[in-house]
Amino acid sequence: MIELENISKTFKVSKREAGLKNAVKSFLKRDYEEVHALNDVSFKIDDGEMVGYIGPNGAGKSTTIKIMCGILTPDEGNCKINGYVPYKDREKYVRDIGAVFGNRSSLWWDVPVVDSFEMNKAIYNIPDDVYQEQKAMLTKMLNIEEIIKKPTRTLSLGQRMRCEIAIAFLHKPKIVFLDEPTIGLDSVSKIAVRKFIKEINKKDGTTIILTTHDTEDIKAMAKRIILVGKGNVLMDCKMSNLTRKSREKKQSLDETVAELYKKYKIS
Numbered sequence: 001m002i003e004l005e006n007i008s009k010t011f012k013v014s015k016r017e018a019g020l021k022n023a024v025k026s027f028l029k030r031d032y033e034e035v036h037a038l039n040d041v042s043f044k045i046d047d048g049e050m051v052g053y054i055g056p057n058g059a060g061k062s063t064t065i066k067i068m069c070g071i072l073t074p075d076e077g078n079c080k081i082n083g084y085v086p087y088k089d090r091e092k093y094v095r096d097i098g099a100v101f102g103n104r105s106s107l108w109w110d111v112p113v114v115d116s117f118e119m120n121k122a123i124y125n126i127p128d129d130v131y132q133e134q135k136a137m138l139t140k141m142l143n144i145e146e147i148i149k150k151p152t153r154t155l156s157l158g159q160r161m162r163c164e165i166a167i168a169f170l171h172k173p174k175i176v177f178l179d180e181p182t183i184g185l186d187s188v189s190k191i192a193v194r195k196f197i198k199e200i201n202k203k204d205g206t207t208i209i210l211t212t213h214d215t216e217d218i219k220a221m222a223k224r225i226i227l228v229g230k231g232n233v234l235m236d237c238k239m240s241n242l243t244r245k246s247r248e249k250k251q252s253l254d255e256t257v258a259e260l261y262k263k264y265k266i267s
Contacts, residue, residue, distance in 0.1 A: 002045040002068065002175070002207070007077035009038040009063050009231075037063040038074070039231040047174070048205040050198075052222030052239065054212070054257070056266055060231040061211045065177050068209070069099060082174060095124060098168035098176040105152070105160070106167050113148040113155075113163045117170060124171040131170070138166040141196050158189035165193060169200060175207040182217055194220040215253040219243065229266030 014030045038060045045051050055061055066072040067079055070086030070093055079086060084093040100106075107116045121131045139145045142162045152160060161181065168176055178197070182190045198221060201208055210222055218225065218239065225242060227235035246256040261267035 001047060002043075002081045002209075003079070004044075004064075004068070005042050005078045007038055007041040007064070007067060007074045007079060008036070009060075009067065009072065009074050011035045011037055036231050038067075041077070041228070041231070041233055043226055043233060043236060045207060045209065047207055048201070050201055050208040050210065050221055050223050052210050052212070052218040052225040053228065054218060054225055055228040055234075056261055058230075059228045059266065061228060062179070063231075064228070065099075065179060065209070065211060069097065069177060070094065095171070096174045098171070098173035099179070100161075100164050100168045100176070100181050101179045106164055107152040107160065109153050110151055112151055113144075113167075116152070116163075116167060117148065120167055120170050126171050130172070134170055134172060138169055141199065142166050143192065158185045161185055162189065162193065165196065169206075172204065173206065175209070178208060178210045178212075180212050180214075181210070182212070182214060190216070197221055215257055219253055227260060227264075229261070229264050234264045234266070235260065 011034070012032045013035050014032050041060070041064060053061055053064065063072065067074055068081060068086060070090040073087040081093065082096050084096075086093050106120075107113055108119070117135060120126075121128075126134070139148060142165065144159070144162050144166060147155065147159050148163060148166075152163070155163065161184075165178075165181060181197075182193050185193065194217065197208060200206055208221065210217065212218060222239050225235070225237060225239055226233060242256060243253065246253050249256065258267065
């Protein structure tokens with residue numbers, strides 16, 4: 001169970017005008033402004049749910065995910081996941097989660113991918129029989145049996161992302177955070193990733209939180225969406241409600257989501 005209650009987070013960001021004079025001035029005295037990344041955010045996610053956490057850039061999605069991962073501490077509110085407070089019980093809590101960030105790698109760059117798998121086996125203290133079973137299952141489902149023998153730096157983006165997803169599920173986490181998991185992938189790789197995530201959710205009951213701008217990812221994987229904008233939760237509904245609205249208006253899902261952005265003035 002994931003439960004966020006009245007979560008708020010504010011950042012202090014330095015600012016200055018353009019020009020050399022202002023650059024020198026900023027060394028002596030900096031001006032700051034407060035950015036309210038999250039404002040009183042509350043929601044619950046049950047075990048085994050697949051939820052699309054969506055919104056435009058700067059909506060507060062990444063800040064929410066970092067709080068749920070235990071990377072950031074909120075200024076106000078409570079976050080409790082599987083009985084843990086992520087930013088207080090991080091050492092115990094991280095054993096229950098996996099994360100894939102489209103712009104960051106969990107793989108060692110110059111060694112074969114399988115060596116990164118072995119490293120995670122040691123970090124999470126995965127029993128050998130569980131590790132071998134999980135590795136065999138993941139590599140088969142994602143079609144990376146041969147790929148994991150190659151150094152990460154030699155892989156294409158699609159190959160690397162499939163390996164990133166595999167390593168995130170290696171220790172059988174109860175919850176996985178997927179941030180733009182198909183960014184930059186070709187159609188074949190996207191279909192493979194979507195199919196895998198749906199199958200692993202059904203097989204192991206893994207809770208999936210998906211943040212993405214790709215509406216096809218949302219349509220293919222999420223059964224519920226939470227729309228966030230300017231740090232506020234604006235909508236929480238079944239994915240079927242959104243697809244039905246799209247059909248009724250005879251428009252693409254992208255157009256339907258864009259209409260929501262305009263409606264809530266967050267585009």
